[in-house]
Amino acid sequence: MAASSSHCCRAAERFCFRAFLVSFGFLLFWFLLTVVAWDWAVGIHGATLGVEEAKMEQFSYDVKIVNYFLMGAFKLAAFLLFLIPWLVLRFSRN
Numbered sequence: 001m002a003a004s005s006s007h008c009c010r011a012a013e014r015f016c017f018r019a020f021l022v023s024f025g026f027l028l029f030w031f032l033l034t035v036v037a038w039d040w041a042v043g044i045h046g047a048t049l050g051v052e053e054a055k056m057e058q059f060s061y062d063v064k065i066v067n068y069f070l071m072g073a074f075k076l077a078a079f080l081l082f083l084i085p086w087l088v089l090r091f092s093r094n
Contacts, residue, residue: 013089020082027075034067 033041042060051059 009089009093013086016082016086016089020078020086023074023078023082027071027078030071030074034071038064 042056042063045063046056046059
């Protein structure tokens with residue numbers, strides 16, 4: 001019974017670590033896309049939503065604020081859902 005429980009905990013530990021790496025990779029990709037292609041992304045979103053050229057500067061600022069808020073929320077979720085459980089599983093082994 002103990003071997004099965006240990007195997008299950010190690011599998012959960014591996015899953016949490018891999019999921020954290022994938023989510024952090026996604027966050028890094030999101031950040032790089034924000035830095036490199038910001039004007040392109042805002043232009044596409046503005047055209048999709050029908051924002052006029054006169055209001056595009058305010059729209060760009062608003063989108064940037066929302067984007068950084070969502071990046072922070074995603075990072076917080078990755079830490080809470082994957083990194084902290086991985087640390088608990090990793091350091092609670094006998």
